[in-house]
Amino acid sequence: MTSSRVGRGRHAHGALVEGGTTDRDALGMGIVRSARLKPPPRIPSWVLKVVMAVTGVVFALFVLVHMIGNLKVFTGAEHFNEYAHWLRTVLQPFLPYEGLLWILRIALMVALVAHVWSAALIWRRGRASRGRHRRPGMWVKNFTARTMVVTGIVLLGFVVFHVLDLTTGTAGVAVDTFQPATPSTAHAYENLVSSLQRPWVALAYMVSMLALFLHLAHGLWTVVSDVGFTGVRLRTVAWWVAGVVALAVMLGNILIPIAVLMGVVA
Amino acid sequence: MKLVMDVWRQAAPGEAGHYETHEVDDATPEMSLLELLDRLNFALVENDREPVAFESDCREGICGACGITVDGIPHGPQQNTPSCHQRLASFHDGQRIRLEPLRSAAYPVIRDLVVDRSALDRIIVAGGHVAVPGGSAPDADALLVSHERAEQALDMAACIGCGACVAACPNGAAHLFVGSKLAHLSLLPTGRQERGKRARAMLNEMEQDFGPCSLYGECAKVCPANIPLTAIAAVNKEGLRSFFRHKDD
Numbered sequence: 110m111t112s113s114r115v116g117r118g119r120h121a122h123g124a125l126v127e128g129g130t131t132d133r134d135a136l137g138m139g140i141v142r143s144a145r146l147k148p149p150p151r152i153p154s155w156v157l158k159v160v161m162a163v164t165g166v167v168f169a170l171f172v173l174v175h176m177i178g179n180l181k182v183f184t185g186a187e188h189f190n191e192y193a194h195w196l197r198t199v200l201q202p203f204l205p206y207e208g209l210l211w212i213l214r215i216a217l218m219v220a221l222v223a224h225v226w227s228a229a230l231i232w233r234r235g236r237a238s239r240g241r242h243r244r245p246g247m248w249v250k251n252f253t254a255r256t257m258v259v260t261g262i263v264l265l266g267f268v269v270f271h272v273l274d275l276t277t278g279t280a281g282v283a284v285d286t287f288q289p290a291t292p293s294t295a296h297a298y299e300n301l302v303s304s305l306q307r308p309w310v311a312l313a314y315m316v317s318m319l320a321l322f323l324h325l326a327h328g329l330w331t332v333v334s335d336v337g338f339t340g341v342r343l344r345t346v347a348w349w350v351a352g353v354v355a356l357a358v359m360l361g362n363i364l365i366p367i368a369v370l371m372g373v374v375a
Numbered sequence: 376m377k378l379v380m381d382v383w384r385q386a387a388p389g390e391a392g393h394y395e396t397h398e399v400d401d402a403t404p405e406m407s408l409l410e411l412l413d414r415l416n417f418a419l420v421e422n423d424r425e426p427v428a429f430e431s432d433c434r435e436g437i438c439g440a441c442g443i444t445v446d447g448i449p450h451g452p453q454q455n456t457p458s459c460h461q462r463l464a465s466f467h468d469g470q471r472i473r474l475e476p477l478r479s480a481a482y483p484v485i486r487d488l489v490v491d492r493s494a495l496d497r498i499i500v501a502g503g504h505v506a507v508p509g510g511s512a513p514d515a516d517a518l519l520v521s522h523e524r525a526e527q528a529l530d531m532a533a534c535i536g537c538g539a540c541v542a543a544c545p546n547g548a549a550h551l552f553v554g555s556k557l558a559h560l561s562l563l564p565t566g567r568q569e570r571g572k573r574a575r576a577m578l579n580e581m582e583q584d585f586g587p588c589s590l591y592g593e594c595a596k597v598c599p600a601n602i603p604l605t606a607i608a609a610v611n612k613e614g615l616r617s618f619f620r621h622k623d624d
Contacts, residue, residue, distance in 0.1 A: 139491055142483050145494075146480060150582055153579075155578060155582075155610060156618075158587060231546075235548070237480065238586025238587075240480030241480075244593070246447040246448060248593075250592065254589055255591070327590070336615070337608050337611040337614070338608055339558070
């Protein structure tokens with residue numbers, strides 16, 4: 110690189126070197142700036158990516174288990190409500206009522222803060238490192254990569270909506286007939302069905318699941334690089350696992366609003 | 376064939392650049408992109424105008440000196456091909472193309488299509504070399520390196536340092552460049568002795584000029600040395616390894 114020769118354009122009027130000095134030798138060597146763009150960051154970007162990978166896998170496992178649990182809605186109201194009740198009373202008396210749920214909620218909340226915070230730092234650093242001229246004309250294959258911020262924001266909004274709708278039953282978001290769970294019984298089935306009978310809510314859930322698919326497909330595939338897997342076979346397997354898990358989560362969840370709208374689940 | 380070019384002109388670092396439109400009427404499909412610029416420059420000089428500055432050296436795709444952006448794509452429309460090997464057959468007669476320097480905040484423009492890529496050199500200075508005394512040559516089978524491993528190291532060593540990967544990346548990341556070097560040197564016995572130290576030094580240097588990797592995959596698509604996308608995983612692999620091991624090797 111240092112042998113670089115400036116085309117036919119090595120002209121006599123030495124150019125201004127960034128920093129205010131004129132240095133023709135520097136131009137001849139192809140160096141106009143020796144200062145780094147920024148000091149070493151306190152937390153390197155590759156560490157932030159590892160944080161995103163680990164927290165992302167936590168979310169992926171959660172949504173996979175959550176989807177499998179959701180499918181119990183097809184086994185009828187009684188069984189589904191029993192499952193919702195079991196989630197709150199599992200491991201009693203070792204854990205208090207809703208003990209496991211609160212452990213999960215706190216773990217997910219910590220993961221969410223770390224994930225979003227890392228994402229914001231990475232987004233900002235990426236833009237700063239690219240500079241003024243944006244990269245145009247990228248291929249279709251990295252559509253999911255390019256939309257990670259958008260799908261991420263959609264999912265963040267969805268999580269807030271979903272919790273207000275089916276966990277806290279907040280007025281304005283949840284249906285008027287929302288019944289909170291009690292230590293003796295749960296009404297998850299009735300709450301779920303009456304919420305999804307509102308067409309705009311069903312549509313919002315379906316759009317969010319599409320965003321989840323796009324986000325998971327790229328996110329899970331990125332995990333292999335972020336944790337440093339270089340094996341060819343392992344990477345091929347991981348690419349397929351990422352796609353299949355993302356697709357399974359989306360299809361499994363999207364079945365429910367469709368079934369409710371079609372009256373199969375009522 | 377005729378080509379219309381919008382060429383980036385910038386007199387000096389830090390100055391505002393602009394596009395200048397030129398036409399070359401006597402281009403031929405087998406000409407390279409750089410020969411097109413040569414042709415344009417002859418015409419400009421004949422008319423007493425400033426020629427377009429661009430970098431080139433071997434024009435055989437092995438030195439890494441050339442590299443311009445064509446219609447937003449580093450090196451040009453043909454994948455995994457350096458600018459010197461990009462043929463005008465990729466374009467149709469009368470096509471309008473935009474030529475600009477490799478774009479990244481880490482690459483300040485020196486003049487026209489020439490950028491300062493010394494940020495890449497600084498990474499190599501930080502750790503892209505072997506600094507342990509190798510001693511005299513060992514007996515042929517005293518230090519066993521499998522054929523497969525040697526091939527892997529050679530594949531990763533193929534990087535010519537053109538820096539197009541950075542310009543292809545919407546994040547301005549240099550993971551393909553750094554990863555190929557880390558992987559290359561960690562695969563071989565002499566280089567492995569400084570594996571941890573090297574990873575720390577190169578990653579620390581990389582963080583000061585380049586961005587994070589979001590796995591867009593654009594870098595591997597433009598790389599004239601065909602470095603696979605796997606190389607970027609080597610960055611985090613070596614980073615994690617040196618972090619947890621905390622030793623020089």
